[in-house]
Amino acid sequence: MNGLLEDKAVVVTGAGRGLGEAFAVHVARAGGAVVVNDIDAELAERTTENIRRFGGRAVASGHSVADPKQAQEIVDLCLAEFGAIDGLVNNAGLNYEALPWEDDFEQARELVEVNVLGVMYTGLAAIKAMVARGKPGSIVNISSGASLGQRKLGVYAASKGAVASLTYSWALDLEESGIRVNAVCPLAHTRMVWKSERSLRACPPDRTPSRIAPVVLFLLGSGSEGITGQMIRCNGPQLHVMGQPYLKQPILERPVWDTETVQRAFDEVFSAHLENYGLEKRVPPRLRKWTESTRTA
């Protein structure tokens, strides 16, 4: 796929290590010019030098996506160096595990500032430049399967759920401008995985970030024309589209709902329509007593 991104300028945030580094290197290999952003400026510089050593076009940015002024500066750097911005990979992110009753307000705020506001600030700055230029563009947000809900990952999961909602909403707003917005839910052996025993079990070392990069490249390139508003999951061997939340039937109607009629609705109708929840698809307790007694019968 060399030449896939020839003449394209792409910003990759959090590209000093892990998935972002792989995305930036692959964009450059495909002929694209890259802004290699990472709050760890030394790492951003290291990735940039690696790309240049192999003849690629890259410039380093040590800005923080969590600061609106700096997020604008990342996009401005792309415009100044390469004359345009055709693509953005909103990859910078933080995570940590905590049970809700042991979680820390400050840690939660810091995570949301990077994972949610960072995606918004950098995305809005890129969108403004793309819309003003009037040419097609592609935004790839990095979400996570955790957005479906995972134990000990409430704040992280919520931040990635926000990224999913942004993806659907921006895709709707930007379709007419020719700017596509999709999300990738990756699984790859990076620092983020090393920190968690559970993640390590699900993600052996051969699940390298380079195995996810082709999905991001595809979404940045013209081969994915007509694809927008999608969440694509890749964990190395598996590639699939994620289902999206929807308004589920039956939809009951009453002029006014009081607590009594809500109770009746759940007793008589919705008990059988409750959804298994979380990434692990846990059966809700009210249904479990039926599913478990069926199994032992």
Ligand SMILES: NC(=O)c1ccc[n+]([C@@H]2O[C@H](COP(=O)([O-])OP(=O)(O)OC[C@H]3O[C@@H](n4cnc5c(N)ncnc54)[C@H](O)[C@@H]3O)[C@@H](O)[C@H]2O)c1
């Ligand atoms: N590794 C996985 O299996 C996995 C799974 C699902 C989602 N993700 C997502 O993929 C993305 C990359 O994760 P990774 O596994 O490569 O993690 P990583 O920790 O290896 O890399 C994240 C990078 O983001 C940078 N960063 C943090 N805050 C920043 C800021 N304010 N401004 C700019 N850069 C900042 C860090 O310095 C780091 O280099 C994240 O959004 C993560 O949530 C990863």
